[in-house]
Amino acid sequence: MAQTLAERIISHAAGRDLHADDMTVVPVSMAMSIDSIAPNVIKILTEDLGADFVFDPQRVALFVDHVAPASNISTADAQVAIRRFVREQSIENFFDVGRGICHQLMIEEGLAQPGEIAMGSDSHSTLYGAIGCFGTGMGATDIALAFATGRTWLRVPRTIKVQLQGALPEWVMAKDLALKLIGDLGADAATYRAVEFHGAEDLSLASRMSLCSMTTELGAKAGMVVPDELTRSLYEVPEWCYPDEDAHYIREIKFDLSALEPQIACPHSVDHVLPISDLDPVKVDQVFIGTCTNGRLEDLRIAARILGGRQIASGVRTLIVPASHRVLEGAIGDGTMAALLGAEATLGTPGCGPCIGRHMGVLGRGEVCLSTANRNFQGRMGSPEAKIYLASPAVAAATALRGRITDPREEQWR
DSSP states (O other), rough: OOOOHHHHHHHHHSSOOTTTHHHHHHHHEEEETTTTTTTHHHHIIISSSOSOOOOOOOGGGEEOEEEEEEOOOHHHHHHHHHHHHHHHHOOOEOTTTTSBBBHHHHHTOOOOOOTTTEEEEGGGGGGGGTTTTTTEEOHHHHHHHHHHHEEEEEEEEEEEEEEEEEEETTOOOHHHHHHHHHHHTTTTTTTEEEEEOOOTTOOOHHHHHHHHHHHHHHHHSEEOOOHHHHHHHHHHHOOOOOOOOOOOOSSSEEGGGOOOOEEOOOOTOTTTTGGGGGOOOOOOOOOEHHHHHHHHHHHHHHHHHTTTTTTTOOOOOOEEOOSSHHHHHHHHHSHHHHHHHHHOOOOSSOOGGGGSSSSSSSTTTOEEEEESSSSSOOOBBBBSEEEEOOOOOHHHHHHHHSSSSGGGGSSSSO
8 A cells, every 4th residue: 555755664663664644653763852841751661661871872862952052050950960861871972962853963964864764852843844853742651651661652643745836936935935835824734744845846955944944833643855866865765765656644735835925923823924015014023033933044145145244223123143153164164154253143042042041131021022933922932922933044134134023025135
């Protein structure tokens, strides 16, 4: 029987043919946790499960990225405990403050690979699908069990097929595509579903990572781009790691990229999306460019094209937080960071930055932020009386210059 990409990957891991709604237990290629969740994972592992050691130190990864550097004593103490655990368990895949965001590093460091199953204690682990990996987020108990046994349980998800056609216009990005899909379909449209993207040949790896990261906001169990020439040029893709042409999908969507314009997710829901041309003027106090969704070198470069040689509007704080140390090095090496800093942007430590509202850019009462992050829930970045709008790095940079949410197509940036 024909299989989708999710069905094929899970079947290969299980060693038997499986299809949507089948239950199975499978080995996990990599299990990871982050600083805000890892202390609870460690407690469950050592106290509740009584495990003395993780199943394989080479297939476990830990990251200090969400509140990095630590913002207070309790956070610092929790991170100390993580470092102690790493030493005791001889875990080599440990990435401390400043190395970057877990999802970015899972790709950069080759910890996720096409055809594998990788799970993390962060919901945006769906990002690994950019390279044809079945990446999925799970809770602390499931991660602890994976740390202890190297295995997890899954119900094989049904799959939604998204067929992309055409190419993105100038100043329109993969983030706009993601927001458009979420706005059109709704935040629960893919609950415990896999979203399978076809026709992504014109999208860069960075764009694919943004797109797959945002499938979490559709409720997806996994979001995957079908491997193609780009994937094969960067990775060794197993010959079986492709869906069948006659695979069964519960829904098929065709999307014309060439007709897309910049999109804005308005407070306080990711699926409250409008094309920027329909948005009334909105003044902002803060612009944030970063996160696992839009903190890559490609994102910083497009912001620098707009901000370079210009000055950020008076009264607007603009925070730039690279997704990893490697991204930061690249931005310094090619002049991108000089252009951003020359415009009077502020540089933060590579990591998640203000995304979850625990440090580095917390919003005050009544403030408005235009963010390239993935969520704009009420209170997400600080005060519940603040407002968060989501958009692409191109929109963010244009907004920083004008002090109001601005269509980057309004001017011909150099």
